[in-house]
Amino acid sequence: MTPAARIAAAIEVLEDIETRRRPAAEALKDWGLSHRFAGSKDRSAIASLVYDALRVRASAAWIMGEDTPRAIMLGALKRGRGMETQAIAALCGAGPHAPPELTEAERQRLDADDLTGAPDHVQGDYPEWLAEAFEAAFGDQAVAEGRALAERAPVDLRANLLKTSRDKALATLAHLNAQATALSPWGLRIAVGADGRGPALSAEPAYAKGQVEVQDEASQLAALIAGAKPGWQVLDLCAGAGGKSLALAAMMENKGQVFATDSDGRRLMPIYDRLERAGARNVQVRAPKAGKMDLADLEERCDLVFVDAPCTGTGTWRRNPDAKWRTRPGALEQRQKQQDEVLQQAARYVKAGGRLVYVTCSVLREENEARIAAFLENSDGFLPLDAAHVARGVGIEALADHASPHGAGLRLSPASAGTDGFYIAVMLRV
Template identity: 35%
Template sequence: MNAVKASGSKKTGSPHPSRGDQRKPRQHTAREIALQTLVKVAEAGAYSNLQLNRALQDAQLTRQDAALATELVYGSIQQQRTLDYRLEKLVAKGLDKLAPWVHQLLRMSAYQLLYLDRIPAHAAVNEAVQIAKQRGHSGISGMVNGVLRNMLRRLAEMKLPIEEIDPVRRIGLTYSYPDWMVRRWIESYGEAVAEEICRAGNESPHASLRVNSLRLSEEKAAELLAKEGIQASPSKLAAGGLVVSGHAGNLTQLAAYGEGLWSLQDESSMLVAQVCAPKPGMTVLDCCSAPGGKTTHLAELMDNSGRLIANDLHPHKRKLIEDQAERLGLTVVEAVSGDASDLASRYPGADFDVVLLDAPCSGFGVIRRKPEIKWTKSPEDIESIARLQQRLLDEAVKLVKPGGTFVYSTCTIEREENEAQMASFMQRHPSFVPDADWPQQVLAPLREAGVIGVDFSGAVQLLPQHFGSDGFFIARFKRAN
């Protein structure tokens, strides 16, 4: 509904813009951009990070406003169950009767009142009412005003801890997760660890980058960032990684990124190529490689010497891999496209020194980056994904030469996709034995943090609370000679 119809009136005497009218369209505010993104994510099933990036590029907001829009989008999606739990007490006719955009507007505004103390309450309420007036009629704006002002009056009560006897419901409502997901994690990890997983999944992800070791050192990279006013410190988890402090803006816009001096990558993800430990001159296969982060890391560790096949199912993603390799100056990468389950027939002979299967997964380890995963996945999805992983595993191992290394990784914390998947794998493929002989630079921080102990057998489950990085599972095997 346009602004004229929404207001219920039309200004008379206002001239229509002529073709020669040079007036610029009105600049959208951070909250308007956030609302537009939330509606598209909810209605069209768009990925929050991709939709938000497009919206921010089009809007050309200041860095401060872009940070606010980002906070509102991710926070509103992360906390939507808890927000709805609070709003249900204030919306007389029920949330399910609201137009989708009104529901998202109330969620976004309630998020500011309940979670963002630095934002003045009157600013959150007033702009919500203005947006409601522009998009709807006076009745809607009045309802929005009434609900939010009622929340303001009851704010102290609304911020009290949620008291529930049932631990599943208590954790689910407190941290805004679906009950089925909380129940699975309690069964796998216990109540205390499951609660920590949920809490950590709501934290804002920090930016981290992987220094291109073929071009410069970590120290030099940190100096270059400092000249841009960006503070970075060495990763406590991943060698060659830098953790960026605060809101650094879009790091891909820096000249040094375009020159291939570093890549953006989560610290947990950086471990995968390091666990593979490829040597210069080896023949290596990355089965599911797009967009190319682990592929290019493998190539850097190989000193850009040898042969590295980077496969992805989707042909259009092949260019993503090629572009990354070109930017980083890596000529060893051969990007191909096709079903990973067909790789054994395309590359007969089982002669790869290292094979990496970074498998499709439920993605529960990256919820802080893609919070809509909470609301779009189901238990049935996990079962389906696990079957796909098994099929890919059975094909990928055919490509490992005797004495070669096979690494399996996922960005999830689901035991069905990780530990249980590996137990089943070893029963079907007894020639593959767990390999705990990982590089010491990988093992040292894991031991120091208590993530692995003396019984380490070649597989690790990183949880989001361990290092503030993504949840990741990595297992390494050696094929018997």
């Protein structure tokens, strides 16, 4: 396919997403199945165009004066990819499979690339219904934070200390230009290519042998901040695919026990292969039975209970730009209820002197500081640890700079830390 034909295909996919109100991944898959002539490189390029358009959907539509799939795609080529108007014009009308030629009005709008008078949510490319929440979370930095969340994310890896060191992993992956992460002592970062794609890690021996795991730097820091020690009894209550369970097991040097569970047993399925590949021998997976988790034997016995709470995922928009336009206010309300419930559940398993660590990949105060404040108000015997104390405890003084200005816990974001958006709060049971 020509570059022009790929742009036309991306507009077609955007039309499908808009018309049928469904996830981008589903629309892209269906497009590929109905256009068998398109090779893997074509499909990848079209997906990159679609996701780049979704990243800057609001500002692209603003500069074009309308929010049609064509306008969003054209505006994204300008705002997201930095293409000159003449280059965009050369692709439009370039053959039978290209988008129609630019109109004079479209040329003028692309030339102007003007956000004058645009509200903050347009300039920052986040949904209008979240404008108040972003202002509450970030103040006068809301636009900058939104723009950072609209950028492409790098590929972050965690060196598995059960099998290697970060220095060795960096040497092994030098051909991918892997660099050490700024905050996590375990992290490696690989920049994505101009097409938005990362390396094919499944073809890398270091990955196949379990020497490295895919994990955003903020997620690594959440595990590090939890402070698990060899010999501890640890409960990972919302373990999902097990990324943080693996990190905790490595911190514990395979000594003690990590109990990994999740209310949805389907989310746990990938953990078994990952545990074997990583060489983590101190993780016991407790899948729910008949929809119920049997954890009665762990009540008031755990040194650490780790809660990676269900959330809106606003902090991961760099990796999933489709989600920011599909999430609705009702989802935020539902998540807050779930977060309150899981915190109350988690508290039962923390022993005296133990830790309860609450983590989300959200940037919203409603899911973060507000939930911890509500928990502390309604639960006796828990005290939050301040950011400076936590930073000293893990030997990363710079983490203290990320103390939340809104209450207990730490905040990480693409603009402030170069990571996904994460919130981490550590509480001690006294």
